[in-house]
Amino acid sequence: MKNILLVDDAQFVRYTLKLMLEPKGFKIVGEAGNGLVAIQLFKDLEPDMVLMDITMPEMDGVGALKEIMKVNSNAKVVMISAMGKEDVVREAIMAGAKGFIVKPFTEETVIKVIEKMI
Template identity: 55%
Template sequence: MANRVLIVDDAAFMRMMIKDILSKNGYEVVGEAENGVKAIEKYKELTPDLVLMDITMPEMDGIQAVKNIKAIDGNAKVIMCSAMGQQAMVIESIQAGAKDFIVKPFQAERVLEAVRKVVG
């Protein structure tokens, strides 16, 4: 059974890149969302094994979305993605409940390494 993944990023191109990397490596992308509000709705609807979440998005950022998802499901597994390698955001993401952090532009190997580490 493939691990089921929800991809959250306001940039369709980024979602497509991540989806491509994961699909080619046996993961099932069950949904996509373009902001934190939609991410929470999709999480409740799809109950994925893993969420790849951008930090900077309109309506609700990734850090707030992680907090909400963790409140719904304490066992939720989330990997944060951001172009900004700012230390404070990494720390805030981890404190919010994220399991790992990947920086854009994505390297396929780093994405897969993070996913394997988090979902086993």
């Protein structure tokens, strides 16, 4: 129960998360740079949880979240938001996101959220 899917259009953020999570024994099963890929990977890889950025090309994080919730209503999706996107985060919470973290985040924050989830 430690498989994680990373979704963020910034390669830098995915890379940072990977550096934070892998030493803690979490497995990054997939990475996606936009919502459409995220949905596909979610179906293919069935990760235990998803870390999802909000602003992305092609399809944004909330759009992908909604689709993912259709695939599996128990999906554990945690949003990664930039500061000042309160309304979108609220929309995500309403759509079924299990929580959110705000950029810039610390390793501690990320680990805490994930451990609570899985």
